[in-house]
Amino acid sequence: MRYAAMHAHRFPQSSIIDRILYDDEARTLCISFRDTGKYVYEGVPAALFEAFRRAASAGSFFNERIKDRYRFRRDPERRRFGPKA
Numbered sequence: 001m002r003y004a005a006m007h008a009h010r011f012p013q014s015s016i017i018d019r020i021l022y023d024d025e026a027r028t029l030c031i032s033f034r035d036t037g038k039y040v041y042e043g044v045p046a047a048l049f050e051a052f053r054r055a056a057s058a059g060s061f062f063n064e065r066i067k068d069r070y071r072f073r074r075d076p077e078r079r080r081f082g083p084k085a
Contacts, residue, residue, distance in 0.1 A: 005023075005024040005025065006021060006022065006023055006024075007021070007022045007024070007049065008020070008021045008022075009052070009053045011058040014034075014057075014058040014059060015034065015059070016033060016034060016035075016058065016059040016062070017031060017032070017033055017034065017058040017059060017062060018032040018033065018034050019031075019032045020032070020049065020052060020053070020058075022044070022046065022049040024046060027042070027043055027044055027045070027046075028040050028041065028042055028044065029041040029044040029048070029049055029052075029066070029070075030075065031062065031066075037074065037075065038074070038075035039072050039073065039074055039075060040072060040073050040074075040075055041066060041070040041071070041072045042070060042071045042072065042073075043070060043071065044066075044070055048065065048066070051065070052065070052066075
């Protein structure tokens, strides 16, 4: 069985994005937002993930380079609890 290479990065200073995960084989980027949960973006190039990791502002990078540019879906494994669920 072959496992895809996964890469992860945390953004402790970001008020919007907690972390990102990238799957080389599937070319998917999973973004874990602090308030709204996880979303999976499809067809994302590895170079974009690398640029995201180095961004001065995770939220600005997302808005300028990812939002409304890639197809996405909410992560079905994400279970939310509490008043915002």
